[in-house]
Amino acid sequence: MKVVDTIPRMSTLVKIFxxxxxxxxxxxxxxxxxxxxxxxxxxxxxxxxxxxxxIFVNPIQFGPKEDFEKYPRDLKRDEELAxxxxxxxxxxxxxxxxxxxxxxxYVNVETLTSGLCGASRPGHFKGVTTVVAKLFEIVRPxxxxxxxxxxxxxxxxxxxxxxxxxxxxxxxxxxIREKDGLAMSSRNIYLSEDERKDAxxxxxxxxxxxxxxxxxxxxxxxxxxxxxGMIKSVPSARLDYASIVxxxxxxxxxxLSGEMLIALAVFIGKTRLIDNTIVKGLK
Amino acid sequence: MKVVDTIPRMSTLVKIFxxxxxxxxxxxxxxxxxxxxxxxxxxxxxxxxxxxxxIFVNPIQFGPKEDFEKYPRDLKRDEELAxxxxxxxxxxxxxxxxxxxxxxxYVNVETLTSGLCGASRPGHFKGVTTVVAKLFEIVRPxxxxxxxxxxxxxxxxxxxxxxxxxxxxxxxxxxIREKDGLAMSSRNIYLSEDERKDAxxxxxxxxxxxxxxxxxxxxxxxxxxxxxGMIKSVPSARLDYASIVxxxxxxxxxxLSGEMLIALAVFIGKTRLIDNTIVKGLK
Numbered sequence: 001m002k003v004v005d006t007i008p009r010m011s012t013l014v015k016i017f018x019x020x021x022x023x024x025x026x027x028x029x030x031x032x033x034x035x036x037x038x039x040x041x042x043x044x045x046x047x048x049x050x051x052x053x054x055i056f057v058n059p060i061q062f063g064p065k066e067d068f069e070k071y072p073r074d075l076k077r078d079e080e081l082a083x084x085x086x087x088x089x090x091x092x093x094x095x096x097x098x099x100x101x102x103x104x105x106y107v108n109v110e111t112l113t114s115g116l117c118g119a120s121r122p123g124h125f126k127g128v129t130t131v132v133a134k135l136f137e138i139v140r141p142x143x144x145x146x147x148x149x150x151x152x153x154x155x156x157x158x159x160x161x162x163x164x165x166x167x168x169x170x171x172x173x174x175x176i177r178e179k180d181g182l183a184m185s186s187r188n189i190y191l192s193e194d195e196r197k198d199a200x201x202x203x204x205x206x207x208x209x210x211x212x213x214x215x216x217x218x219x220x221x222x223x224x225x226x227x228x229g230m231i232k233s234v235p236s237a238r239l240d241y242a243s244i245v246x247x248x249x250x251x252x253x254x255x256l257s258g259e260m261l262i263a264l265a266v267f268i269g270k271t272r273l274i275d276n277t278i279v280k281g282l283k
Numbered sequence: 284m285k286v287v288d289t290i291p292r293m294s295t296l297v298k299i300f301x302x303x304x305x306x307x308x309x310x311x312x313x314x315x316x317x318x319x320x321x322x323x324x325x326x327x328x329x330x331x332x333x334x335x336x337x338i339f340v341n342p343i344q345f346g347p348k349e350d351f352e353k354y355p356r357d358l359k360r361d362e363e364l365a366x367x368x369x370x371x372x373x374x375x376x377x378x379x380x381x382x383x384x385x386x387x388x389y390v391n392v393e394t395l396t397s398g399l400c401g402a403s404r405p406g407h408f409k410g411v412t413t414v415v416a417k418l419f420e421i422v423r424p425x426x427x428x429x430x431x432x433x434x435x436x437x438x439x440x441x442x443x444x445x446x447x448x449x450x451x452x453x454x455x456x457x458x459i460r461e462k463d464g465l466a467m468s469s470r471n472i473y474l475s476e477d478e479r480k481d482a483x484x485x486x487x488x489x490x491x492x493x494x495x496x497x498x499x500x501x502x503x504x505x506x507x508x509x510x511x512g513m514i515k516s517v518p519s520a521r522l523d524y525a526s527i528v529x530x531x532x533x534x535x536x537x538x539l540s541g542e543m544l545i546a547l548a549v550f551i552g553k554t555r556l557i558d559n560t561i562v563k564g565l566k
Contacts, residue, residue, distance in 0.1 A: 104442065106390070107388065108388070109387055137450065163386055
């Protein structure tokens with residue numbers, strides 16, 4: 001495994017791989033790896049000849065009051081985990097290398113980014129699509145892998161790749177959970193022991209929603225009210241949003257039908273966590 | 284010479300060229316070709332193995348009151364001219380192929396686009412950078428060619444390619460002029476016989492500015508006043524803007540020094556024309 005920390009070195013390697021006819025898989029991450037990230041690397045190493053994992057805590061996707069500074073970082077630990085999962089290259093450029101003085105180009109997906117996390121985190125997705133566009137240009141992957149946990153991000157990036165004719169296949173892999181159901185996230189490290197227990201309310205309320213749907217409920221408002229009720233019952237939890245939207249256009253649905261994304265963001269203490277589930281074949 | 288009118292067919296050809304190790308030169312145009320465009324094709328055919336000329340009148344770079352509908356088009360004539368200049372492929376996709384229903388991704392260079400033509404044509408450069416980003420993704424050129432006549436466009440596209448790590452060399456080629464000095468433009472076709480004569484005031488006022496600078500003038504205000512005076516003396520002419528800016532950051536300079544771009548846009552009757560000159564080595 002090789003660690004590459006500048007764009008020119010990464011570009012040189014990519015040129016060599018392309019000349020050799022090797023396919024490239026890219027797993028973009030912000031590091032502090034968990035099983036979710038590693039499952040993407042394992043998938044990539046099944047499908048492609050060379051697996052590149054990027055590790056870059058991207059400042060432009062954080063709001064001014066968000067956790068860019070304190071976001072957990074541990075490159076050494078990440079290197080070991082990524083290697084054991086099958087990554088061939090870790091690409092970890094510096095912030096100055098990615099955004100030199102005078103940087104001014106941004107990629108924005110305009111329609112899918114106004115709701116859900118886009119409403120709570122203005123400018124977040126513009127930061128995400130810009131950094132991913134840059135990583136796509138540098139690494140030129142055949143396939144890139146993203147986790148279903150960040151459902152809106154996955155849909156937005158798919159749309160960007162398609163709209164800009166990038167010719168890159170975007171694969172969305174299932175959310176990986178702890179044994180008790182908590183979706184894996186680098187931000188789980190922020191949680192105190194009590195908060196860690198309280199955080200189960202995210203997955204819990206999604207399971208409650210699924211149950212209601214199984215029992216025939218199709219009214220969005222009622223399902224969301226049940227989710228809100230469960231979140232309210234946990235003292236350290238504060239709901240940011242809970243929405244039921246179409247998986248293609250991310251528009252809110254009053255009545256569930258077809259394929260729906262149920263997504264929520266909840267503050268547990270000061271930590272903002274997200275989770276979601278997709279329900280299919282609704283009539 | 285081959286005419287390719289869909290994105291998938293173009294992508295397939297590009298894959299073949301890349302496998303064969305051929306370098307690709309791209310000349311993006313809106314068609315209705317003149318010597319300016321053809322000079323770019325000739326340059327491309329000197330430097331690269333395969334020369335692709337795109338012909339696409341890009342709706343999203345036109346304002347609602349601009350000339351998208353009436354912009355001159357003549358693909359048959361263009362094919363002959365492009366072939367004779369050395370183009371191997373004309374890529375002329377449809378608007379629906381480039382912007383299918385639900386299209387929503389835009390590339391924007393934020394700092395260089397607020398002044399000059401960006402101020403008179405809000406959204407214009409966002410349309411330009413978006414379509415060029417798409418063409419770059421589809422054609423994956425090694426080198427792409429643009430004319431100095433659209434000075435701000437050239438600088439903005441260079442910035443985009445650099446910021447997004449596209450790995451594409453942007454070559455800016457000199458403005459090609461008619462014998463009497465008028466910069467070649469597809470829009471010159473709009474001019475009546477009288478307007479055609481009046482349009483000489485663009486190049487004329489730039490030459491006047493150059494003369495003043497040669498004579499030692501370094502005060503921006505005085506040079507611009509002289510340009511304004513010349514434009515005012517032509518009845519069919521109305522100045523849109525005349526600016527003297529730094530060629531790197533496009534910021535207005537009060538006092539000329541180093542390398543300066545003198546750019547202007549002038550309405551001749553209803554036709555908006557642009558022209559510019561670069562003066563170097565100013566002390």
